[in-house]
Amino acid sequence: MADRYDIVLAGGGLANGLIAWRLRTHRPELRILLLEQDGRLGGNHTWSFHDADLDAAQHDWLAPLVSARWPRYDVRFPDLARAVDGGYASIASCDFARVVGTALGPALRTHAHIEALTPTSVQLAGGETLHARAVIDGRGMRPGGGLALGYQAFLGQELLLAEPHGLSAPVLMDADVEQQGGYRFVYLLPFGPDRVLVEDTHYIDTPHRDAYRLRANIAGYAQARGWRIADVLREEQGALPIVLAGDFDAFWAERQGQPCAGLRAGLFHPTTGYSLPHAVRLAERIAASPETDAPALFALIHAEAHEQWRRQRFFRLLNRMLFLAGGADERWRVMQRFYRLPAPLIARFYAGRLRLPDKLRLLSGKPPVPVVPALAAALRFNPRDIWKAE
Numbered sequence: 548m549a550d551r552y553d554i555v556l557a558g559g560g561l562a563n564g565l566i567a568w569r570l571r572t573h574r575p576e577l578r579i580l581l582l583e584q585d586g587r588l589g590g591n592h593t594w595s596f597h598d599a600d601l602d603a604a605q606h607d608w609l610a611p612l613v614s615a616r617w618p619r620y621d622v623r624f625p626d627l628a629r630a631v632d633g634g635y636a637s638i639a640s641c642d643f644a645r646v647v648g649t650a651l652g653p654a655l656r657t658h659a660h661i662e663a664l665t666p667t668s669v670q671l672a673g674g675e676t677l678h679a680r681a682v683i684d685g686r687g688m689r690p691g692g693g694l695a696l697g698y699q700a701f702l703g704q705e706l707l708l709a710e711p712h713g714l715s716a717p718v719l720m721d722a723d724v725e726q727q728g729g730y731r732f733v734y735l736l737p738f739g740p741d742r743v744l745v746e747d748t749h750y751i752d753t754p755h756r757d758a759y760r761l762r763a764n765i766a767g768y769a770q771a772r773g774w775r776i777a778d779v780l781r782e783e784q785g786a787l788p789i790v791l792a793g794d795f796d797a798f799w800a801e802r803q804g805q806p807c808a809g810l811r812a813g814l815f816h817p818t819t820g821y822s823l824p825h826a827v828r829l830a831e832r833i834a835a836s837p838e839t840d841a842p843a844l845f846a847l848i849h850a851e852a853h854e855q856w857r858r859q860r861f862f863r864l865l866n867r868m869l870f871l872a873g874g875a876d877e878r879w880r881v882m883q884r885f886y887r888l889p890a891p892l893i894a895r896f897y898a899g900r901l902r903l904p905d906k907l908r909l910l911s912g913k914p915p916v917p918v919v920p921a922l923a924a925a926l927r928f929n930p931r932d933i934w935k936a937e
Contacts, residue, residue, distance in 0.1 A: 552578045552679040553839055555669055557661055559583030561594055561643070562809030562826040563685030568647045569608075569830040571654060577839065580677065581651060582659040582669065588648055589640035591783045593703070593736065593744060598634030599894040600824040609827060611646050614639040615738055623721040624883035631886070633894050635717055637736055638823070661686075666805050666841035681806055681841040683833075688788055688810040693798030697789040697870045698754040699820045702761035703734070703746035704782050709775035711740045720886075722879045724768065727760075730869070730878035733768050742780070745769065750878060752870065754786035787820025791866045795856045799849055806844040813852050816899055817862040818869075824898070825855065858899060861906050885909070 554570065556563040559581055567581040581588065601609065616636040622629050648655055660672035664684060669677045718735040725731070729751035736744040747764040749756055761784075769776055788810065798813060808814070814825035829851055833839070836847055869881050886893070892905050901909075 551677060552580050553681070554579045554844075555677055555679040555682045556581045556808075557664055557669055557682060557684050558686035559585075559588030559655070559657075560590060560685055560687065560809060561592070561822060562812075562814070562829065563683060564588050564643060564647045565826045565830040566683065566685075566808060566833055567654065568650055569834040571650050573834045579654050580679075581655045582661060582671075583655065583657045584660050586657050587644040588655060588657070589643040591781065592640045592785070593637055593783065594640075594643075594821075594823045595635065595637040595736070596821065596823045597894060597897045598636070599898045600821075601827060605827050605831075609638075612638045612643055614642045615736070617716050620717045620719045622719055622886050623723050624879060624886065625723050627883050627886060629886055630716065631719075631890050631893060633890060635719075637717075639738075664805070666845065681839055681844045683806045683808050683844065684811055685808040686811060689801070691798070691801050693795070693801065694788070694793040694813070695791045697750060697752055697791055697866065699748060699750055699787040699789055700754055700756040701734070701746050701748040701786070702756070702758055702765070702782065702784045703744050704762070704765050705738070705742065705744045705780040706765075706769065706774070706776050707778040707780055708741045708743065708769075709777045712737060712743050712772075712774060714743065720882065722882065724764075726876040726879060727764075729875045730882065732879070732882075733764075741777075750789065750869070751875070756786075758784060788815065789820060789866055789870075790817040790859070790863055791870060792863055793856075795853065799852070802845075804841070804845050806841055806848055808848065812848055814855060816897070817859045818866055819897065821897070855899075861901060862899070865909070 554577060556567050556579065563581060567579055570577055570579050598606070613636050616634065618634055619630055619632050620635045622631065661669055662672050663670045664682050666682055667679055669679075669682055671677065714735060714737040717737065718733070720732040720734065722730070722732040724733060727749065729749045731747070731749045734744075734746040734748055738744065745765050745768060747761045747768070766776070808829060809822055809826060812829075814829060815822035816825075829848065832847060832851060833844065836843065869878055873880075885896075888908065892908060895901050895905055
């Protein structure tokens, strides 16, 4: 039977959406189809990135998606308040759906519920089977072996306030709050004079946090700042993986030759969970590839993931020190110390491009956690040993 499509993308999240958009604009000769189970692609999310995460050409092609941009951001800790120079931008899923969905046109199918897939086929609910030269699975993180994870669990509410909030820039971390059994901070994105996304975020050992408690935290935070909530415009909730250690080969063996993207491919910043820069790079690589069959795309994505895994070794060590050295309520001290460092080093950290002097600077001086537990955490690199008691 002849192939009906060149590429089918299963799941309309960030990574697959960018791949489809890039293919549509740069490889219009390819027959592609993006499948999304909901009524629109992109779900209910806000994706953010730093200027230094992308090069100039990447900023240009991503620009139509950007919902808001700021020239700096703020952080707050019990013993530190700082404005950090460096551009920061956010993409709201509604803008993502509008721009990418319009560009894809009939190459986007919503309300498509996937029952099963292989590297070259997708079976939909109702019995329809789609065939392609390659299927890319972008349906989010897949639980399994190979990785030891902590989590960045969060709930965010976009609030309409009765009066202006007074923020002139995003607040990436306000950790001057009750910690509640993990590294907790509040993340603020001011989308208008009286409109702000307030996200209650916790770096914890499991992906679950009680939604009622997080909503109460947001209400309490707004009250403490003197903000009166006129309306809750929308709410988003999730848990981003934070990689402490892993077996790369075991993780990829579970994919069994299935091309995948985004979190499912392990393509995200191991400490922040940010995935947009990785998604941008992967979309460019796939669109530039002369071979787009399933084995070729699996090899391409595997190579990209392997290179990122190699580069991220130091970040995984830092994550183990954050999660495993010292008490959970003291994790904020690690981040407070980090934000005393020079702004260019901080930008390279977020971009995942630390230099050797940066790494030495991060590990030098008086550690914010006890030395012996920190060394023990650094040496515990087998994922099966991560959560064992001392």
